[in-house]
Amino acid sequence: MAVDATQPYDDQNIFAKILHGEIRSRKVFEDEHTLVFHDIAPWAPTHLLVIPKGAYVSWDDFSEKASDAEIASFVRVTGKVAREAGLVESGYRLIANTGLDSHAEVPHLHVHILAGRQLGPMLVRNDSRR
Structure with missing residues (x-):
């Protein structure tokens, strides 16, 4: 089921439950503002x-309401985790x-x-743009 990003934050979503310790995760990294963990249903060898630890529904919500410290942590941690996992040389995808x-x-x-194998094209090209 797809999520409407204009709806208010649901504090019972699975990630909120992980943050509250109600559901376990295979944690990779954690700091004051950001948590990184393994996906339970991976789409690639590395997933x-x-x-962010704050209650943000979407990128728009986060970029508008998060503090500078939260935004810096989220961006820097994403890069740090990719580097430390050895993903930079072979490449990885952020979605x-x-x-x-x-x-x-x-x-x-x-x-x-996502990383660890050839991931293929992101989207099928729409020829109507020509």
């Missing part, structure tokens, strides 16, 4: 999720879905870090 058209599934901002 990590980076989430952040927002809203119904993107098929976002969890109403908490998160970035997927």
Whole structure:
């Protein structure tokens, strides 16, 4: 089920439950503002999720309301985790879905870090733009 990014934050979403310690995760990194953990249903050999600890529904919500410290942590931790996992040389993909058209599934901002194999094209090209 896709998430409407204009809806208020749902503090019962799965990532909120992970942050509150109600659901366990395989943690990779944590600081004051950001948590990184392994996805339970990986799409690639390396599939990590980076989430801010604040209650943000989407990238838009986060970029508008988060503190500078939260934003810096989120961005820097994403790069740090990719470097420390050895993903830079072979490459990796970052995905952040927002809203119904993107098929976002969890109403908490998160970035997927995918790596470890050829990932293929992101989208099928729409020839109507020609």
